[in-house]
Amino acid sequence: MLDQYGWSERLQHDFAPYAAQGLKAGRVVVQQRGGYRLITEDGEADAKAASRLMRSQAEMARPVAGDWVAFEPRKPPEPLFVQHVLPRATAFVRKAAGRGLHAQVVAANVDVAFLVTSLNSDLNLRRLERYLATTYESGAQPVIVLTKADLAPDVAAFVAQVRTIAGDAPVLPIAAKRGEGLEAVAAYLEPGRTAVLLGMSGAGKSTLLNALAGSERMSTGEIREGDERGRHTTTHRELVLLPSGGLILDTPGMRELGLWEADSGVSQAFEDVEALVTECRFSDCSHGSEPGCAVRAALESGDLDPDRWASFQKLQAELAFEHRREDPRAAQENKKLWAGRQKQMRAWVKQKRKGPDD
Template sequence: MIDQYGWSERLQRQFEPYAADGLLPGRVIVQQRGLYRLATPLGEVSAELSGRFLHAAAPGEHPVAGDWTACLPRPGEARADIRAVLPREGLFQRKDPLGGVQAVAAHVDVALLVASLNADLNLRRLERYLALAWQSGAQPAVVLTKADLCPNVEDLVLAVESTAVGAEVFAVSALEGEGLDAVRALLPPGRTGVLLGSSGVGKSTLVNALLGEARMATREIREDDARGRHTTTHRELVLLPGGGLLLDTPGMRELGLWDADEGVSAIFADVEALAGQCRFSDCSHEREPGCAVRAALERGALDEGRWRSYVKLQRELAWLDRRDDPLARQEQRRIWTHRTKAFRAHLKQRDRDR
């Protein structure tokens, strides 16, 4: 049972101390607030964090979808208590607004960045998803959905290919079953993919098409362009008929800041208002006279940590912007190509180790 969920000899070795304590391995297939559903050698069970774990673990260490845990089944009940989380690989993280990181999914091999060929394709947003994917250590691939609604699929695929350096690009129509085999091929038995992309691009529809049944809830057709509504509200790992595993996630907000510049301004509106009051419009907020930011920091009106987060984030965004500059882009391309090669080599090595 857990072999199907990607259990490996390496995980088995890491699990030995827990096995000696009578614990069972369980992979998190659904995570909804403090409640979990685990795939274990005894089948699927509901689970909670044990008191001891809650006490000892930092929030960032709480299990997320895809995690492997050590759990203790409650006798006579289809329930278990989670006692520990195994070391993570392919950890998908997002930035939280204050510069920290939050785990989204663990043990991810392939990150499927999903965008619709129907709506305006936002290449910059795609780049951000890509940056996030590269940070996770998972191999990114771009899936362009709703090909049936697009008259110039080839052109768009080419445009995306030139942006998404190092990632394969696929066009699919879940509705007509086009291009699904290429996606299936990314997820051979035991390999885990995560779907990432804005709300409404068709992530859950794609899962259903790959499953061959309507298991995930999808948006009504006539609501296609409804704004701000998320059909999927939790993360769920499903076992595909071909043996691969795919994690469906809620759209857009899932990635927080990486989605849009507006996000930064909204979260740091007070900081930006302060910066607007400096005497010099190009104030670096370091030692210029009449700097409203330094004054507020000295008065204690602006929190030092918050300011640092803001500066860090600006740097991050500048880094993303630099990639619109041809020379910087060339340099990035070199780095990314190198990373792709390194990553492929890493995967090969890992498969050999398994």
Template sequence: MNAPSLIDLGLRPFFQQQLSLEELETCSLGRIIEHHKSEVVILGDAGILRYHIPPNFDPICVGDWLLFNNDRLVRVLERQSLFQRKAAGSARERQLIAANLDTVFIVSSLNDDFSLNRIERYLALAKETGVEPVIILTKADLCSEAESIRQQVQQLDSLLSVYCVNSLDNEDISLLKGYCQRGKTVAFMGSSGVGKSTLVNGLLGQNEMETGGIREQDSKGRHTTTYRAIKWLPEGGLLMDTPGMRELQLSDAKEGIKLTFADIESLAEQCRFSDCQHQNEPGCAVLNAIETGELSTRRLENFQKLLREEAHNSATLAQKRAKDRAFSKMVNSVQDQARSAKKY
């Protein structure tokens, strides 16, 4: 295709309104299409450019819009949406995953790796950011119970779009192309080995992404995507492939969790006590729904688990932010004292 315009890249009034007249005259605007450890690849009117990320620059990720000039990155524009998670392990850090998405394809394979709990976790993240989630269940050609499993996922939310696909079947791939129109950005998210790269190749119409098999003994896959990057789609949209995530820790996602489990939230409003914990309290509408079969024990337990995890991670990150602010304040105070001493 011809060199893309900023509109092709997803530019819209939300981003344009953030630019001053001076910035429009002195800077260029582009979007991050690749993010490596110490540098980014930016695509804009001037084509593809590489920039080293300067020390102390605001955290950035694939999908961000950046202002830059000939010498340096200037600033990152406010995001319309941001996927982030608590960094894997015990680190008190956030990891930015992707910015300014329109749709997220949540991919799960129809093998032993399938998990409603994991899908709910991804849904909570999507709903927190306000991005449209679409569930894609892969390896449908290898599963005799694909439709039954699809209905299980559909029961999580009657308005949710859920597809069972064979990633090597062009007809199945065509079902997803409506989400990939000009100026729209879609991303694939899911565990390793669920078939994301095969789906990417299908939408691209060529074998651009390396694919890998799964271990038969446990249906686990290997990472075939090692960094986040945006690819062009024949329909004119932008597709972001992300590495498989072995761990997706939620933080600052309480609203997303509540939206994902809106049925439980609605039931909880009918409980006799406003502070009901849904354990053994009398008049608990949630426990009554479990007894009648309206609600599964699995779903309630996962809801409670995600709320506990989110509260713990959010508190941990808040403590780190407070500690960082106190340290910065101390450094600034010492520097001010040093400058004052030099005057005398």
């Protein structure tokens, strides 16, 4: 049973010390307010986690959907008792509000992240960039899924637009209700591999899951008339084993996706922009008025979309803000760095004004 859910040699190894304590292994297939459901070698059962794991300070330590855990067996109807979370191969982490800003793990141990967005009126490249950065940071492979192609007047134009920011990520237009484009999505769901569906409410995540499963595994809901927003139909996270052997995790729609320590993820999602930056003549170029600025040249020639550049700068600023908040020394260093840059700039401008023959 566990093999079907992706049990591996690595997990076997990580689990060994807990096995020695008499604990059993399971994977979280349902995560909701009231508790968990695990898949175990004896089938599915309800579970709760040790309060030690649920303490608010240690949110990252709590079991989430997709996690592999070590649990104490209990006599039914007592819920199984989760004692440990095994190390995560990947984790999709966002910044969440409430009780102060903190990291929230949306899904664990996913190989592929389907970034689901509707071609209805929902398409927002800036939001997709955030999802891409968070996915790269997570260690999962991003795949962009554009839903409701049946409602879009010009699907190819949308796809082309999304490709400009997608980098290496595949872009798959689908019409789940008509069963169009599903094979391309299913190609990422080999047996034992886990994918997660991420996106705004109403994007069509659960509809896609049902289409792949060939049955109504998840409830779906009409979007609101007028503003076309979703109604937050899915309120829990659920991992579903597909007839094909792949695993797919449905999640509730996210209103916002705040970045959490996603520096390298942002770099990967903006590889094109980062490559330009390295071509600037000065390694500390502020992309203002310095000569030899590759960014400005690309903006002027139209090779770099000003909106994408602004988006990159915004995400960088967001990350820097978080770092400063976390660590006062980092804040100090940041300030020093900027002061140094300004000094350099002023010196350079002065020299330029003087001219070579002066």
